Amino acid sequence: MTESSTPASSALAPETTGAEPTGAAIRRGPFRVGERVQLTDERGRMNTITLEAGGAFHTHKGFLNHDAVIGLPDGSVVTNTAGHQYQALRPLLSDFVLSMPRGAAVVYPKDAGQIVTMADIFPGARVVEAGVGSGALSISLLRGVGDGGYLHSFERRKEFADIARGNVETIFGGPHPAWRISLGDFQEEVVKAEEPGSVDRVVLDMLAPWECLDAVATVLAPGGVWINYVATATQLSRTAEAIRADGRFTEPDAWESMVRGWHLEGLAVRPEHRMVGHTGFLLVTRRLAEGVAPLIRKKRAKTEFSEEDLNAWTPESVGERPVSDRKLRRAARDARAGRQDEA
Structure with missing residues (x-):
């Protein structure tokens, strides 16, 4: 079953030429009604508001009229009724991702950046x-x-697809011409939707990517990149061993990234006490040409999984928190509301 975004106009976007990339127009120019603005106070505390004509942002230290922000250039400083100042900026992609409505854990910006680059x-x-x-x-x-590319996304749950569609259309100001989203199991649906050898890149964020070996090998072009995002070391190990045993891919590489901010104030320059540590592992491999055998690694220890291991791959066993249907429906409503605010 396939669901495609339907065209919708955005009240946010000014008149543009046909060469303007999707979403670019709403990332520049003065602040407009319906768009999100990030307000940062003198203490560095952030709040994100959606601009409404006649609206107001209230705190225990006065309120800020939205009309005082609408029409200002990005990067302005505004003052509320009590004299407190705010720095007004459009949220960056990283800000949007970490605050948008969600039904499942998001891929953190640090990992998304790695995926885009390393894949x-x-x-x-x-x-x-x-x-x-x-x-x-x-x-x-x-x-x-x-706009000239092609992204076909597969999702098993309609609720997640609805949330994703709302968030994508919010940040791009409407449907993206390169995006198609389908419901169903990836390994079954992708071989029906895509011609053999027609896909340049495959990106999997799922519990058991090793189950998709045949499907990936079928649709991925020779030399194409397959990158996996998994949460645990046991998932990482089994995926790597399955790829090696399959024989149609190069030797997989795996890594994780960690981000630690720094405190910068005068001579008090030191690492922050908190950091974004482990979020997931990335594992990348490439499709070999048909009929070509992979190079055999020397001194590689053999690894076998017991029947108990093979039956242990459940969301609960790898630490995934169950998400209630009620929470998903609420997140989907919030995502749709964000899309409608900007329509």
């Missing part, structure tokens, strides 16, 4: 992804492939 997501690329979640990675992939 070589280029303008015009044909990409398929599975495990859409709330659409965070889809947004980065769409920015990578551009």
Whole structure:
């Protein structure tokens, strides 16, 4: 079953030429009714508001009229009724991803950046992804492939697809011409939707990517990149061993990234006490030409999984928190509301 975004106009976007990339117009120019603005006070505390004519942002220290922000250039400083100042900026992609409505855990910006770069997501690329979640990675992939590219996203749950669609259309100001989203199991649906060897890149964010070996090998072009995002070391190990045993891919590489901010104040320059540590592992491999055998690694230890291991791959066993249907419906409503605010 396939669901495609339907065209919609955006009240936010000014008149543009046909050459204007999707979503670019609403990222520049003065603040407009319906768009999100990030307000940062003197203490560095942030709040994100959606501008409404006649609206107001209230705190215990006075209120700020939205009309005082509408029409100002990005990067302005505004003052509320009590004299407190705010720095007004458009939220960056990283800000939007971490605050948008969600039903599933999002792919963090640090990992999305790694995926776009290390999977070589280029303008015009044909990409398929599975495990859409709330659409965070889809947004980065769409920015990578551009209007002339192609991204086909597969999601098993309609609720997640609705949330992702709302978030994607919010940040781009409407449907993206390169995006198609389908409901169903990736390994079954992708071989029906995509011609053999027609896909440049495959991106999987799912519990058991090793189950998709045949499907990926079928649709991925020779030399194409397959990148996986998994949460645990046991998932990472089994995926790597399955790829090696399959024989149609190069030797997989795996890594994780960690981000630690720094405190900068005069001579008090030191690492922050908190950091974004482990969020997931990335594992990348490439499709070999048909009939070509992979190079055999020397001194590689053999690894076997017991029947107990093979039956242990459940969301609960790898630490995924169950998401209630009620929470998903609420997140989907919030995502749709964000899309409608900007329509």
